[in-house]
Amino acid sequence: MKSLLFAAALALTAGPALAAATVGQAAPNFTAVDASGKTVTLADFKGRHVVLEWVNPGCPYVRRHYDSANMQGTQKEATSRGVVWLAVNSTSQDSGDYLAPAAMAQWMQTQKAVATVTLMDADGQVGRAYGARTTPHMYIVNPAGTLVYAGAIDDQPRASLADTPKANNHVKVALAESLAGKAVSTPSTRAYGCSVKYSSM
């Protein structure tokens, strides 16, 4: 009886936990709506490499990677090689950082971002499925639909704006390796940045 109570308490306190997308296993499929209201499914891109980037324009770390053009440069390098780039905003509507789809699309445009699609994930479903914790938090899915990288954009959590492009960009390295048909040498790193502003409900 005591353990039953304990289990019930556990279920209550844990809340909607982060599911576990696991590197080396199939990336969770999802369906979400982009900033223009169109429905997008991960399975649409089967056969191509897909990069998932968690983004929140209100986060100083995201702004550092956009103001230094590091993120756009990474996007450009990826998309020019046929890679699909999905920017995902999982900021909840009850957060001060929330941007409506039009405002989000506008921000991406002023930043000259070259993401293939910007996904609005205000209910956090995609973010929770992937265990996205920070903005930025980066994932790479290979053409077979396997998650081959999860983690930080680079190895310099504390870099200044000017030094950002000089950091060792994990996404570029992992993508180049995966595109060359090789195993990703560093498949998992600790993401850094602001916490994803999930709804606490």
Next chain:
Amino acid sequence: MTPLRLLLAAALAAPLLALAAPAAVVTTPQVRAELVAHAPEGIAAGRPLWLGLKIDHQRHWHTYWKNPGDSGLPTTLTWTLPAGVSAGEIEWPTPSKLPIGPLMNYGYEGTLLLPVAVTVAPGFQAETLNVKLRAEWLVCKDVCIPEEGEFSIDVPAQAATAGHAELFAAARAALPQPLPDAQATAAVEDGALMVRVTGLPADWQGRDLTFFPETPGVIANAAQPQARWQGGEWTARVPLDAQRSDSPTAMPVVLAAAGQSAGRLVQLVVTTPWPAVAARPAALPVLAEAGSAAPLEPAAPPIGLALALAFALVGGVLLNLMPCVFPVLSLKVLGFAAHGGERRTLVAGGLAYTAGVVLSFVALAALLLALRAGGEQLGWGFQLQSPAVVATLAALFTLIGLNLAGVFELGSVLPSAVAAARARHPLVDSLLTGVLAVAVASPCTAPFMGASLGLAVTLPAGQALAVFATLGLGMALPYLAAAVSPGLARLLPRPGVWMAHFKTLMAFPMFATVVWLVWVLGQQVGIDGAAALLALLLALAFAAWALGSPTLGPKARGGFGAASLLLMAAALFWAVPTLRQEAAAQVPRTDEAWQPWSADRVAQAQAAGQPVFVDFTAAWCVTCQFNKRTTLSRPEVQAAFAEKQVLLLRADWTRRDAAISAELTRLGRTGVPVYALYSPGAAGPRLLSEILSFDEVRGALASLPSP
């Protein structure tokens, strides 16, 4: 002013405040940070001295612990202190759990002191201690703001400073206390750490404990461990992070009991191997992160710098005996016997030669380091991975061999101006001889010393260059000794007709080197390329004879010379494209036992529970070929592999291969040979020594479970 405007103004002012002249306090809208000191007995060697950053957080704002959890960054302190005064690490107080939606962070709210102990060297004299601090912290509520501040205070040396005594006492009380007698182990089981701890305080029994790992990126921070007490033993199932970025064999963990400010620090030993993160052995990503406790046991412990320098010196001396170097240098030294007497010239020449050798080695090593820093995946031996370099060396050795054999003389080929210049500048000549000696030695350094020099390359740049300079010094030493010491020169046999025979004899080791280089090139570009190189060498030999033979008359020389140049042009025209092409022979030559290596093959076999042996090799690596002949291809060894059903993979590095270079780097090597044995379930491969023996292979195989 509306509250919003006020907030905005404050936010704008914050960076300005932080930039203003350093003071004891930096205030931002989120925190008030103050540099504080505690020196209750004044400042002198042996007396207690503490510094600390006191952070008062605004309500609901927090900063982070050394492991910040799912997001966030730990606060960093960078001290500027006078000579003789040094600050230790932050002594992090026991943190709290800070849940944010589905995420979990570890950090502090309210008032926090991050103390550091300071040591003062004997002889500290100043009246005040000036302390400068640069601190960076990430402060978060539902938004995060990276902040920083410059602080400065003067602490009097003669008077007591104890205004914050209570604060420092509280921080000390909140410091996790080590429990040296506690036993803490964990087994990895089904996506979780099964933790067992004994030796915890008796009054903790039956209470709820919180688990704070100091190592980030290992456990699922937001998941609630399932814990229970069994007598004096606390056990917990701690779920692992599905995207785990670290696989430590030992992990410091702070355990805290509800309602107590100070936790206890235990060293959690992970007793089982970590499963693979993704589709590769778990140990490898760990290795890539420098400094982490690698579960790999290298065949030999890393050697110290002094020992490395000693080996380099001896290795350099031995290089003189290599077939590619010995002929050239022995003749040079014999030259001393021919012109005795001019001592000063000899010594100067010896020194110039030494300078040439050392500078060439340093330049070659610097080039390698620069290319590596630029992201090239190279190891020592990189020179021989290019077919063009191999072909050029073969041509050089052919010419030297022909010259020694007396087919041509340099005097006939070189324009007289060059010959005169050589005679007029003997020092430059000696220097260039040194450069040439390194060039001719390079095919020998790579094959015989590739692995050890490869290790040197991974040292810090200054030390690496020192090793290579010492290698050069060792190589120049016998020549220098012969030049400096007349006694040594007198030991040499008297000049005579035997010298001419000796010279001719020395042509043969040179040609042997050419045979070997042609074989290496054949491995790189195939049989057509080897034939093209031989044709080129033939044309070169013909041209050398036609233009340089001392016995040919001027007319014959003109005719043959013109013909030889045409032949050379034709040979180049035919050979160069063949040498350039990617080897058709790239299809890895697999004898049945060995399959080509790929990281995926290793991972697949690992997943299937099959042991794997990887032979990292190259055609130009003589040690590799030696091991292959004497050990790996022996029937007993093959039988031993078969008995344990070991998958044999060969990673051929004869040509440049980024995947193999990357794998070598991950294994902590930059050159071949490397022999790696992966047992099923083990954290990482076991590396065997560079000179293999049957006993060693058998011993390693014996540790494998029977199939």
